[in-house]
Amino acid sequence: MTASTTPHPHLTHLIQEFEFPLDGAVAVMDAFHRRMEAGLSGQTSSLRMLPSFLSRPRGTETGRYLALDLGGTNFRVLEVSLDGAGRADIVAASRFVVPEEVMRGPGRGLFDFLAECVAEFFGRHPGGRPDEQTLAFTFSFPVEQHSVSSGTLIAWTKGFTATDVAGRDVVALLSQALNRRGLAHIRVAALVNDTVGTLLAGAYAHPACDMGVILGTGTNACYPEARKRIATLLSVGQDGEMIVNMEWGNFDGLPGNRFDAMVDDASPNPGRQRMEKMVSAMYLGELGRLAVLDLARAGVLESGIQGVLDCPFSLSSKDLALLAQGGGPGSDRFGPLAESDRQALALTGRLILDRSARIAALAVASVLTWMDPALASAHVVAVDGALFEHNPSYRAEMVRTLGLVCGKGAENIDLVLVKDGSGLGSAIAGAVAVTA
Numbered sequence: 001m002t003a004s005t006t007p008h009p010h011l012t013h014l015i016q017e018f019e020f021p022l023d024g025a026v027a028v029m030d031a032f033h034r035r036m037e038a039g040l041s042g043q044t045s046s047l048r049m050l051p052s053f054l055s056r057p058r059g060t061e062t063g064r065y066l067a068l069d070l071g072g073t074n075f076r077v078l079e080v081s082l083d084g085a086g087r088a089d090i091v092a093a094s095r096f097v098v099p100e101e102v103m104r105g106p107g108r109g110l111f112d113f114l115a116e117c118v119a120e121f122f123g124r125h126p127g128g129r130p131d132e133q134t135l136a137f138t139f140s141f142p143v144e145q146h147s148v149s150s151g152t153l154i155a156w157t158k159g160f161t162a163t164d165v166a167g168r169d170v171v172a173l174l175s176q177a178l179n180r181r182g183l184a185h186i187r188v189a190a191l192v193n194d195t196v197g198t199l200l201a202g203a204y205a206h207p208a209c210d211m212g213v214i215l216g217t218g219t220n221a222c223y224p225e226a227r228k229r230i231a232t233l234l235s236v237g238q239d240g241e242m243i244v245n246m247e248w249g250n251f252d253g254l255p256g257n258r259f260d261a262m263v264d265d266a267s268p269n270p271g272r273q274r275m276e277k278m279v280s281a282m283y284l285g286e287l288g289r290l291a292v293l294d295l296a297r298a299g300v301l302e303s304g305i306q307g308v309l310d311c312p313f314s315l316s317s318k319d320l321a322l323l324a325q326g327g328g329p330g331s332d333r334f335g336p337l338a339e340s341d342r343q344a345l346a347l348t349g350r351l352i353l354d355r356s357a358r359i360a361a362l363a364v365a366s367v368l369t370w371m372d373p374a375l376a377s378a379h380v381v382a383v384d385g386a387l388f389e390h391n392p393s394y395r396a397e398m399v400r401t402l403g404l405v406c407g408k409g410a411e412n413i414d415l416v417l418v419k420d421g422s423g424l425g426s427a428i429a430g431a432v433a434v435t436a
């Protein structure tokens with residue numbers, strides 16, 4: 001395909017399928033607000049709106065805190081220092097890869113693995129243990145919290161299927177595993193979602209920060225809500241604010257295409273996390289693989305690339321981003337490509353990434369206009385996650401979309417990368433919980 005040739009009709013069709021026209025933006029934002037309202041008032045809703053039992057930090061919290069961060073295939077143990085003036089630094093960190101059989105095996109094995117990593121961290125960093133033997137646990141899955149330090153896993157996401165964890169208190173499971181590993185003196189003081197960690201880290205440094213967003217393996221967001229609007233909190237006081245973990249990856253008000261349906265059908269959680277499956281890094285490569293295979297089967301591509309993509313999840317979101325840029329190692333694996341094919345693949349990659357960024361921006365706009373309908377105040381949105389961090393064009397598409405959807409109000413929105421937000425924020429949650 002060159003600039004002068006008409007695209008193959010099948011390619012034109014694919015463009016239409018992945019385009020996310022903004023003329024439907026108002027309807028999507030309305031649907032978002034309705035689901036938020038329903039979730040907050042305790043009705044069944046695809047937006048669960050889960051209270052975190054935390055509010056934003058003052059920025060003056062100090063000390064050294066231990067934090068655990070489980071969000072996907074990586075598990076991190078961190079020691080974080082807070083200087084009381086908006087600065088949070090990682091002073092020691094160990095990263096562990098969670099083996100596939102641990103993610104998908106018995107839950108007890110998963111928590112024993114985490115406890116073993118904590119012991120290994122102490123072995124590697126013997127001098128740096130904080131005085132307080134407490135830690136904060138970032139657990140980036142939907143959890144119904146009962147207090148700042150307890151909560152029940154509602155359902156696994158992001159490919160985790162470890163058994164006997166859903167419906168149980170994950171802090172109790174972690175504490176029991178720490179006991180078994182001889183670390184009974186360690187108390188879990190706070191349980192936080194990664195979005196909450198990211199908002200805490202953002203707000204520690206920027207007073208105007210009022211939203212935390214993850215655009216990585218999974219996607220989700222949180223914001224501070226007036227306690228009196230959270231029906232499930234009526235018994236524990238109505239003054240002030242509480243951060244609400246929205247679990248927006250489960251939003252069900254977006255128009256999906258046949259590729260979205262294929263990804264959903266083949267997943268371990270069909271019908272759930274529909275927005276996450278359109279937006280997050282875990283699924284974008286797979287959407288790209290299915291779309292490229294479709295082009296190949298329809299005879300749009302000249303190069304014989306089919307065999308390369310037979311295996312599900314063999315294209316990562318990183319590969320897709322490289323394809324979108326028109327080349328790079330992501331396209332090497334296809335062998336020499338005809339120029340028209342290279343262009344078709346780049347277009348496919350861009351369509352999928354741009355759609356993701358547009359949906360993410362619409363979701364951000366929905367939450368901000370819920371808090372501030374006229375967007376009259378300044379809003380710093382703390383964002384963490386590889387999709388946002390490593391793709392400059394992704395951020396640019398989000399900013400462009402916010403401009404189109406929010407008009408002048410978009411000038412009050414600042415998307416700020418808070419690198420390591422989930423881990424840093426976990427420590428801040430520990431500080432808030434310990435001093436509360």
Ligand code: BGC
Pocket residue numbers: 071139140141142143157158193194195214216217218219220221247249276
């Ligand atoms: C989980 C959320 C998490 C998000 C980002 C989703 O799959 O349900 O709890 O915040 O991923 O890690």
